[in-house]
Amino acid sequence: MDLVALLAIQVLYAVASLALISVGLAIIFGMMRVINLAHGEFLMLGGYAAIVATSHGVNLWIAMLVVAPIVVGLIGVVVERAIIRFLYGRMIDTMLATWGLSLFLVGLTTAIFGNTTVGISAPLGSFEIGTYRTSTYTLFVIAVAIVVLAAIFATLRWTRLGLIARGTMQNADMAAALGVNPPRVYAVTFGIGAALTGLAGAVLAPVSGVFPTIGVAYVAKSFITVIGGGAAILSGTVSASALFGAINQIATFVTTPVFGEVALLAAAIVLIRLLPQGITGRFFRRGL
Amino acid sequence: MNQRWLNILGLALVAVIGIAFMILTPRFAELDTVLELTVYMVMAVLALSLALIWGYGGILCFGQSAFFGLGAYAYAIAMFNIGESTVPVLLAIILPAAFAALLGYFMFYGRISDVYLGVITLTVTLILFNAINSTAGPEFHIGTARLGGFNGIPGIPPLNWPGDRTAAVDLEGMFYLAAGSVLVTYFGLRLLLASRFGRIIVGIRENERRAELLGYDPRAYKLATFTIGGALAGFAGCLFANWGSFVSPTIFGLSQSAQIIIWVIVGGRGTLIGPIVGCIGIQWLSTALGANQPTGTDWWAKIFANAPLILGVILIAFVLLVPKGLVPTLGDLGGWLLGLRGRRGAERERFEPEAAE
Amino acid sequence: MAPLLQTRDLSKHFGGVHAVRNVNFTLDEGELRCLIGPNGAGKSTFFKMLTGQLEPSQGQVLFRGQDISSAHAHQIARLGIGIKTQVPNVFDGLSVRENVWLAASRLHRGEKARRLVDEMLERIGLTQVAGRLVGQLAHGQRQWVELGLVLSTDPELILLDEPAAGMTHEEVNKTAELVREINRTKALIVVEHDMQFIRMIAKKVTVFNQGSVLVEDQVENIMRNPLVRDIYLGKQAAAA
Numbered sequence: 001m002d003l004v005a006l007l008a009i010q011v012l013y014a015v016a017s018l019a020l021i022s023v024g025l026a027i028i029f030g031m032m033r034v035i036n037l038a039h040g041e042f043l044m045l046g047g048y049a050a051i052v053a054t055s056h057g058v059n060l061w062i063a064m065l066v067v068a069p070i071v072v073g074l075i076g077v078v079v080e081r082a083i084i085r086f087l088y089g090r091m092i093d094t095m096l097a098t099w100g101l102s103l104f105l106v107g108l109t110t111a112i113f114g115n116t117t118v119g120i121s122a123p124l125g126s127f128e129i130g131t132y133r134t135s136t137y138t139l140f141v142i143a144v145a146i147v148v149l150a151a152i153f154a155t156l157r158w159t160r161l162g163l164i165a166r167g168t169m170q171n172a173d174m175a176a177a178l179g180v181n182p183p184r185v186y187a188v189t190f191g192i193g194a195a196l197t198g199l200a201g202a203v204l205a206p207v208s209g210v211f212p213t214i215g216v217a218y219v220a221k222s223f224i225t226v227i228g229g230g231a232a233i234l235s236g237t238v239s240a241s242a243l244f245g246a247i248n249q250i251a252t253f254v255t256t257p258v259f260g261e262v263a264l265l266a267a268a269i270v271l272i273r274l275l276p277q278g279i280t281g282r283f284f285r286r287g288l
Numbered sequence: 289m290n291q292r293w294l295n296i297l298g299l300a301l302v303a304v305i306g307i308a309f310m311i312l313t314p315r316f317a318e319l320d321t322v323l324e325l326t327v328y329m330v331m332a333v334l335a336l337s338l339a340l341i342w343g344y345g346g347i348l349c350f351g352q353s354a355f356f357g358l359g360a361y362a363y364a365i366a367m368f369n370i371g372e373s374t375v376p377v378l379l380a381i382i383l384p385a386a387f388a389a390l391l392g393y394f395m396f397y398g399r400i401s402d403v404y405l406g407v408i409t410l411t412v413t414l415i416l417f418n419a420i421n422s423t424a425g426p427e428f429h430i431g432t433a434r435l436g437g438f439n440g441i442p443g444i445p446p447l448n449w450p451g452d453r454t455a456a457v458d459l460e461g462m463f464y465l466a467a468g469s470v471l472v473t474y475f476g477l478r479l480l481l482a483s484r485f486g487r488i489i490v491g492i493r494e495n496e497r498r499a500e501l502l503g504y505d506p507r508a509y510k511l512a513t514f515t516i517g518g519a520l521a522g523f524a525g526c527l528f529a530n531w532g533s534f535v536s537p538t539i540f541g542l543s544q545s546a547q548i549i550i551w552v553i554v555g556g557r558g559t560l561i562g563p564i565v566g567c568i569g570i571q572w573l574s575t576a577l578g579a580n581q582p583t584g585t586d587w588w589a590k591i592f593a594n595a596p597l598i599l600g601v602i603l604i605a606f607v608l609l610v611p612k613g614l615v616p617t618l619g620d621l622g623g624w625l626l627g628l629r630g631r632r633g634a635e636r637e638r639f640e641p642e643a644a645e
Numbered sequence: 646m647a648p649l650l651q652t653r654d655l656s657k658h659f660g661g662v663h664a665v666r667n668v669n670f671t672l673d674e675g676e677l678r679c680l681i682g683p684n685g686a687g688k689s690t691f692f693k694m695l696t697g698q699l700e701p702s703q704g705q706v707l708f709r710g711q712d713i714s715s716a717h718a719h720q721i722a723r724l725g726i727g728i729k730t731q732v733p734n735v736f737d738g739l740s741v742r743e744n745v746w747l748a749a750s751r752l753h754r755g756e757k758a759r760r761l762v763d764e765m766l767e768r769i770g771l772t773q774v775a776g777r778l779v780g781q782l783a784h785g786q787r788q789w790v791e792l793g794l795v796l797s798t799d800p801e802l803i804l805l806d807e808p809a810a811g812m813t814h815e816e817v818n819k820t821a822e823l824v825r826e827i828n829r830t831k832a833l834i835v836v837e838h839d840m841q842f843i844r845m846i847a848k849k850v851t852v853f854n855q856g857s858v859l860v861e862d863q864v865e866n867i868m869r870n871p872l873v874r875d876i877y878l879g880k881q882a883a884a885a
Contacts, residue, residue, distance in 0.1 A: 035403060086608055091403050092348055093607050096553065100603030103546060107597025111590035216542055220414045223407050258422035265415045269408055273398045484750055491747045494736040501696060501734070502798050503722035503751045 006132045007253060013138045015245030016145035017204060021218050022225035023148060023237050024197030029226050030233040031165055031189045033091060034084060037098040039222055040215025041105035042194050046072045046201025047210035048109060051118055060123060065144075068202030069195040076194020080187050088186070102215065109212040119209035137206060144203050148196065153234055165189070221261075224268035230278020239279045244268060299478065302561065306474070310467040314460045322463050324575065327531050328568045329466035334524035335551040335567035336473050336560060341517035342549075343557040344481060346493030347510055348402055351409035352548045354416050355384040355518040357540040359525025361420070361435075364444045364535050368433035371445065372453040380526035381519050388518025389511065396507040396514070410545070417540040440536025444529050457530075466527055470564065473520060477560055480516075489513050543596065550599055553606050556613025565615060574598070647710050649674045649802060649832050650695070650726075655704035656856075657690050664690040666856040667704070672802070677828045679843050679864070680836045682853030683876060688836045689731060691853070692804050696728045697721040708802070723751075727800030731807050731836075733787040735794065737780030741771050744779055744790055748797035761797065769793040770819075784811045788820075796827070803827065805835045809842045821845040840868075852876075 025039045036042075049071040053063035083101065087094045124136035156162035164185060201210075208214065225244055229236025247267045252260025271279075314322050334356055341347045359380040366376035391412060395405055424437025433441065447465070449455040457465060480486045492499045492506045500506055529535045538544065547570070555566025578593040591597060610617055650672040657665040665687040672678055680688050693699040695706055697718035705714045713721050736744050742762060749761045766772045769789045774782065779790050788808065795803055808824070809817045817839065824846050827833060837843050843850065843864065850867045852859040854876050860867070867873055 035407070083604060083608065092406070093611065095403070095406055096549065097604050097607040099546060099549070100600045100605075100607065102600070103543070103596040103603065104600025107594045107600055111594055111597065216414075220407075220411045224411060227404060227407055256422070258418055261418055262415050265411050265418075269394075269411060272400065272404055272408060273394060276398070276400060276404070484754070487743070487747060488750070491736055491739065491743075494738045495734065497698070497718075498734045498736060498794070499747070500718040501698075501722055501728055501730075502748050502794060503719050505717070505719045 002129050002132055005129050006134060007249075009129075009134060009138060010253070011246050011249045012142055014249040015241045016142040017200075017207075018221065018225055018245045018248075019149060019237050019241035020141070020145045020200040020203065021197070022222040022229075022241060023152065023233070024193040024195070024200065025222050026226045026229065026233045026237045027152075027196065028190055028193035030231055030236070032088075032186055034088075034190075035091065035095045035098070035223075036084075036193075037095055037219065038079070038102040038105060038215075039098075039197060040217070040219030041102050041109075042072055042076065042197040042215075043201035043204070043218050043222075044109065044210060044212065044215045045075060045105065046198030047205035047214070048113065048118075049198060050202035050205050051120055051210060054120060060120065064202040064205070065199065069199040072198025072201070073191045073195030076197075077187055077191040079194070080190035084190060085183065085186065102219075106212050106215065113212065115212060117209040117211040120206050122206035141203060141207070144199075148199070149234065149238065156234065161188075220265060224265065224272070228268050228271045228275075228278055230275075230280035232280035236278055236280040243271070243279070299475075302474070303471070306467075306471045310464060310471065313467070314463055319459065323459060323531075326459075326463045326466045327528070328571050329463070329470050330524055330527040330531055331551075331571060332470045332564045332567045333466075333473050333527065334521055334548055335555070335563040336470070336477060337517045337520035337524065338548050338552050339555075339557075339560055339563040340477055340480075340520070341513050342552055343559065343563070344486070344493065345489050345510060345513035345517070346402075346496075347514055347517075348406050349409045349514070349517070350406045350545055350549070351411075351413035352517070352521050353540055353544040354409070354413045355388055355521035356525040356528070356544070356548075357416060357420075357535070357537070358384040358387055359522030360529040360535040360539055361441070361525075362522070363526040363529045364441045365430050365433040365435075367445050368441075369431035372451075373445075373447045374450045377447070377523075377526055380529075381523050384522025384525070385515050385519035389515045392511045392514035392518075396510045399507075410542070413540055413542065413545055417537050417542075420537040420540060436536075438537060440534060440538075442534050444533045444535065446533065447530050462527075462530060466531070469523070469527065474560055474564070481560075485509070485512070543599075546599065546603070550603050550606075553613055554602065556615040556617070559613070559615045562613050562615035566613070570599070570602070648672060649676070649709060650834075651707040652695075653705045653707070655691070655694060655701055655706060657687075657694060657699060657702050663856050665694065668856075668858055670851065670858065672832060672834065675828070675830075675832050677824070677833045677846065677848060678835070679847040679850045680834060680853060681838070681843065681850060681867075682859070685855075686853035687856040688853050689806060690856075692728060692730075692806055692834075692836065695721075695804060696726055722798065722800070725799075725801035726804065727795040727798055727802070728804040729788075729791045729795050729806060729808060731810070733784070733791045735779050735787055735790050737778070739779060740776050741779055741782070741790055742766065742775040745793050745797055748794040751798050765793050765797050768796075785813060785816050788812065792823070800831065802832045802834070805833060805837075807836055807838065809837060809839050817842055818845075844868075 021043060024042070025036060028034055028036050046068040049068040050060075050063040053067040054060050058067060079101065083097050084094060087097055122135055122137040124140060126133050126135050156165060208217075221244075225237065225240045228244065229238075229240035244264050244267060248260045248264040251263035313325060317325070334352070337355070338349065338352045341349055341352075362383040363376045363380040366379045367373060370376060391409075395408060400408065420435065421438045423435035424439060426434065428435040428437070435441070445456075447457040447462075449457070481490070488499070488504055489509050492504065492509055496506045525539070528539070551567040551570055552563045553566070554570060555562030555564065574595055577598065606613065612620075648671045650670070652668055652670045655665060655668045655670070656663065668687075668691065680691075682688055690699065694701050697713070697716050697720065701714050705712055707713070708721070708724055708726065711724070713724065716724075736747065739747070745762045745765050746758065749758045749765065753761055763772075766775050769792060771786065771789055771793070774786065779787060782790070788811065792805075792808070805824070809820050812820060821842055824833065824835065828846075835843075835846065847864045849861065850864050851861045852867065852873050859876065860870060860873060862870065
């Protein structure tokens with residue numbers, strides 16, 4: 001029984017972390033049809049932002065929850081203005097340019113921080129389920145994911161920004177006709193997507209540590225989550241995270257973490273083949 | 289008619305320069321230069337494989353390194369088990385080709401769009417990287433060959449002349465083989481592209497729906513193109529495993545895949561010479577920047593010998609500023625300077641209906 | 646004799662929108678039929694289902710008695726249905742000659758293919774610009790290129806979606822002449838708005854409205870039909 005509870009928490013954690021690392025990308029992809037291959041590096045930058053801030057005396061929670069999203073969000077806006085905006089409508093070129101950005105950021109952080117893993121120890125200690133011990137921080141990550149998803153839901157559902165966002169998702173031309181200024185919407189969207197990604201990177205930094213090439217570990221997972229989920233930002237991310245997170249964790253439990261990852265990637269490829277429009281292309285079409 | 293002669297002249301020029309380079313280099317160059325040039329040639333074959341499937345076939349494969357790596361591993365593993373290189377070389381071509389065919393069937397017949405194709409090929413590469421990386425334990429072996437996980441497989445036996453396992457190919461022979469492979473691949477692809485098949489794949493790249501409405505099945509043509517590309521990349525992997533007598537999972541890695549893409553972008557999509565030039569140029573640049581560090585400078589290594597940083601800047605710059613790549617852009621420029629506007633200088637290379645069938 | 650093409654209750658809906666609804670359409674061997682109807686009447690969707698570009702939501706398409714409802718576009722093309730789409734659908738990055746060669750090469754090889762290309766270039770009047778990139782040609786010329794592509798694959802049935810759109814008066818006359826010439830050996834379905842053009846070529850006309858067949862009759866009767874005038878010609882007649 002204790003084992004089941006432990007496994008449940010781990011599955012929930014896998015789902016939550018997958019949702020966290022993917023939701024920023026989902027926003028950018030869902031609204032702008034931009035595939036940002038530097039997404040993994042945005043996560044990495046979030047981790048570094050938190051670590052650098054704490055080493056300068058900033059409180060850990062503020063560093064993770066405030067500093068990291070702001071820093072990465074600003075970087076996102078700069079990237080959108082400097083690179084992405086020249087490539088709208090050229091999906092393949094955007095992928096290539098952001099891949100270049102990804103390499104550049106890896107090189108840059110290696111030059112600054114060196115090719116070593118830096119970490120912050122996970123706060124909050126641990127708790128016991130029967131005979132098993134598990135980190136309390138796991139629960140915190142799950143809570144952050146829930147809060148982030150709820151905040152996105154509320155924003156999309158009840159604010160003017162959300163209305164514009166939904167309009168743009170449905171039809172970019174229509175949004176333009178409504179008098180919205182698409183360039184500004186895009187810059188803001190990209191910034192918000194980047195900020196959420198930075199937040200995710202910072203929140204996961206105590207778990208995984210941070211090093212310049214950590215983005216590679218994230219990027220495929222978040223992509224397939226977004227593509228597997230389909231066009232709807234929220235229901236897509238949540239449903240795909242639930243599916244892949246569960247597969248990953250259960251396969252890990254049965255075999256090894258590496259094969260858990262392989263199972264996740266393989267499952268994703270099969271899913272994309274079966275549902276090219278993603279889960280929400282077939283189900284939950286009216287979701288947000 | 290004029291165009292046709294220009295075309296033949298170009299081909300002859302490439303042949304003369306290529307053969308001269310191949311014959312003369314080992315006579316005049318230092319041994320370590322020859323060794324360096326050998327790996328450039330090996331990579332040029334890899335560049336040509338992506339030049340075919342992306343530049344002409346319009347299939348953006350982010351995981352060309354998967355086939356390269358498979359070829360290298362197939363050769364290494366078979367070599368340890370067999371000891372004579374004829375079968376291992378064939379396996380290094382057939383296995384990646386079969387894998388490409390399987391993956392291609394899955395993608396093209398599943399009607400997966402271009403963008404998702406990129407993501408899937410990238411994901412497959414990562415799966416292979418992860419899987420091979422985790423096979424460090426002694427329990428992972430195929431026959432007598434241990435997979436070695438992240439440590440890789442060292443001490444791979446070299447190629448030998450077919451049938452005679454004592455006649456191993458030496459360093460100089462390896463250079464001839466690699467340079468010869470580039471030439472044969474280049475002219476082979478030129479022939480392929482001048483054939484009916486080659487023109488149809490270009491047509492499909494230009495307008496898939498139209499090709500379909502004329503009665504061509506784009507899926508079958510793309511599958512064939514992808515499979516040929518996989519075979520070529522696998523062969524390059526075989527040469528690479530020979531060159532260093534060593535393979536490790538990094539050849540499946542994303543940075544390897546990114547490099548191949550960068551060679552093709554820099555040189556020019558839709559040409560064959562371009563990716564060769566891009567491949568050699570980029571590798572030479574990386575080596576030169578790494579080697580020429582002024583003494584007492586720490587920042588130099590951090591910036592100029594930093595391959596990802598430099599490659600990243602190059603990739604962004606080319607996508608934004610020179611999206612056609614060097615060779616077509618220079619061709620256009622040359623044509624413009626000579627007052628041949630409206631003609632398609634170097635771009636012409638990709639499709640030449642007047643050429644022999 | 647069995648009809649060349651027949652559809653049975655052919656329908657296509659996108660979500661809740663019925664683009665084509667229960668169309669029963671029959672075309673005889675060698676027939677020339679015009680399809681008219683206001684924008685959004687479902688004519689292009691109908692064409693897309695006939696050529697395998699869209700799978701019908703329901704109903705069947707029979708070509709020479711064979712069910713092609715779920716066949717692939719390339720298979721249908723090989724069976725002998727060719728289409729010239731509304732917006733010229735050609736290989737813009739290739740030359741005129743290369744375009745036509747690609748079409749002719751489906752059936753022929755080598756010297757034969759080259760000869761047929763030359764003949765076709767002559768027939769569509771583009772020999773002079775054979776070496777030019779199709780993307781650089783004027784709209785009307787690109788229409789001719791596409792017509793050349795379709796004819797080079799030697800189909801039994803040719804679908805023309807607004808062949809006269811964007812053409813000059815002179816080109817329209819030339820197109821009408823070509824359509825009549827093609828009709829001597831092949832069946833055609835022509836979607837067109839230009840009534841002048843339809844009068845030049847047509848015998849029987851099918852009127853589409855809101856995804857369904859409204860009426861089907863000889864061209865003279867269609868022009869007099871008050872229902873057709875109301876939904877379609879009315880606006881033009883009022884404007885004239």
